[in-house]
Amino acid sequence: MSKVATTAAFVSQKGGVGKSTLARVLAVGAVHRGRRTLLADFDLDQLTCVEWGAARLRGSIEPELDTRPFKSLKKLRKDESVVDFIVADTRGLADDLSTEIAEDSEVVFLPTGVSQDDLRPTLALARKLARRGAEGRLVMVLSKVGRSETQFAKAVEAIEDAGFELLSEHWPQRDGFQNDLDAGRAGREARNPHLREIAERMEEALWSRAMKAKPRA
Ligand SMILES: Nc1ncnc2c1ncn2[C@@H]1O[C@H](COP(=O)(O)OP(=O)(O)O)[C@@H](O)[C@H]1O
Ligand SMILES: [Mg+2]
Structure with a gap:
């Protein structure tokens, strides 16, 4: 009966790299695929996903997405039996709780900017995990990627050199995503068709990687 849900976590050593944004892209994608999805917000200082979930309710955006704050992993695991896909959004700083969540997830996405300033702490966190x-x-996941191809290529190389997996899609910098997020929409729900297309590609990449993940032992 209580089949263990697949958990996809978003962690980083820095704030503002796109964790909460990409968590919502994936969660919305999972709901649209008919999964009983929980978007678990562990960033109690910001509650980005929870606030967004409230905006989603106010705007009557369909489908409904169960978005709740969680203080501990234990509390999350208690609720697990009623959902089959969990997206865990964590704090800006990879504290003990974020590390614990990462260790207990089938797949851990680490969004990072392309600059060395962003990559260095992300790679350090990846090594620690x-x-x-x-x-x-x-x-x-290369996130909020600007227009410099050189910078992008250098980032890809740094990740390859460090021996870590890189998601097949990157998340380009587009300020237009902001308006949709404020209105309780995310990812494929973008009103601009160009943004929608970008988000759908990212959603598919995140989803198929999550589905490839092996169950926890
Ligand atoms: N592709 C993008 N282009 C431009 N801004 C973005 C993009 N993705 C996210 N943002 C914005 O960047 C900020 C930080 O993103 P967020 O997902 O909250 O990061 P984190 O959860 O890692 O702190 C937010 O204001 C968000 O709207
Ligand atoms: Mg966040």
């Missing part, structure tokens, strides 16, 4: 047994479940 790998040492703790998360190897093979860590996926870097």
